Amino acid sequence: MNLVIDVGNTYIKIGVFDKSKIVHKCVIEQSDFEKTVSILQNEYPLITDAIVSAVSNLSDDFVKSIKKKFKTVFLDHIVKMPFENLYATPTTLGIDRLALVAAAVYQFPKKDVLVIDAGTCITFDFKNQREEYLGGAISPGLKMRYESLHNFTAKLPLLEIKEPKKTIGNSTEEAIHSGVVNGVLNEIDGLIKEYCNIYPGLTVILTGGDAHFLSKRLKNSIFATSNFLLEGLNYILAFNNSR
Ligand SMILES: Nc1ncnc2c1ncn2[C@@H]1O[C@H](COP(=O)(O)OP(=O)(O)OP(=O)(O)O)[C@@H](O)[C@H]1O
Numbered sequence: 599m600n601l602v603i604d605v606g607n608t609y610i611k612i613g614v615f616d617k618s619k620i621v622h623k624c625v626i627e628q629s630d631f632e633k634t635v636s637i638l639q640n641e642y643p644l645i646t647d648a649i650v651s652a653v654s655n656l657s658d659d660f661v662k663s664i665k666k667k668f669k670t671v672f673l674d675h676i677v678k679m680p681f682e683n684l685y686a687t688p689t690t691l692g693i694d695r696l697a698l699v700a701a702a703v704y705q706f707p708k709k710d711v712l713v714i715d716a717g718t719c720i721t722f723d724f725k726n727q728r729e730e731y732l733g734g735a736i737s738p739g740l741k742m743r744y745e746s747l748h749n750f751t752a753k754l755p756l757l758e759i760k761e762p763k764k765t766i767g768n769s770t771e772e773a774i775h776s777g778v779v780n781g782v783l784n785e786i787d788g789l790i791k792e793y794c795n796i797y798p799g800l801t802v803i804l805t806g807g808d809a810h811f812l813s814k815r816l817k818n819s820i821f822a823t824s825n826f827l828l829e830g831l832n833y834i835l836a837f838n839n840s841r
């Protein structure tokens with residue numbers, strides 16, 4: 599069994615996989631990591647291997663504690679990937695984006711796929727039918743947009759994410775919800791449309807912490823899935839262990 603760990607910008611997401619099937623998933627704060635891994639180890643004593651993807655530098659203690667317990671792959675720009683990376687600056691590409699593209703290659707081989715990950719940031723990542731990764735886009739996530747309106751102004755309150763009641767926001771709160779939520783929805787719908795103009799048979803995946811909230815409100819047809827990145831990491835682990 600495999601322990602699959604996605605260290606995001608805000609949370610750590612952990613999946614336990616039995617071959618290609620996810621049997622357990624949790625989202626935790628960074629500070630609960632050690633405790634959670636011990637609990638999982640007791641619950642799933644058959645875990646032998648682990649893979650870690652991190653968007654930031656991991657502490658030496660973190661690396662040591664995982665290595666001691668499992669045979670571990672730390673995803674970096676050198677680990678072998680099932681696609682060709684045509685990003686102009688491949689070594690600055692986010693590790694999480696590498697994992698998302700790997701998931702797209704395994705689940706939708708020989709297809710044009712756009713992966714949208716709505717988390718701390720919203721990332722767009724495109725791979726074509728030839729399994730070439732071309733790049734995409736990075737923009738602020740929902741929570742970040744609410745926070746930046748508050749942080750960079752004197753008067754705007756910090757609001758929790760909420761569906762706007764109307765397009766024409768008629769109060770400060772409604773105007774912010776309309777701007778942030780409708781802004782993100784129109785951005786996603788608009789970019790999907792632009793990609794579809796170039797790649798008519800495009801498959802669109804929406805994942806990340808805000809995928810569920812957004813998917814119900816998007817015009818375009820998409821696959822919404824919360825485990826896409828973890829599945830990508832599990833595939834990369836299998837791919838590298840079989841070599
Ligand atoms: N229980 C929750 N607490 C806080 N934010 C949440 C929660 N559930 C969903 N979210 C949303 O999830 C987003 C955070 O993204 P995600 O859960 O994908 O993980 P992350 O580690 O923060 O980000 P990433 O993986 O993109 O680095 C925020 O924009 C927030 O609106």
Ligand SMILES: CC(C)(CO)[C@@H](O)C(=O)NCCC(=O)O
Nearest residue numbers: 653690691692693694695719736
């Ligand atoms: C964009 C984020 C922050 C999204 O988690 C991450 O993928 C990252 O730090 N990327 C590095 C820059 C890049 O991908 O080109």
Ligand SMILES: [K+]
Nearest residue numbers: 715717719721
């Ligand atoms: K993201």
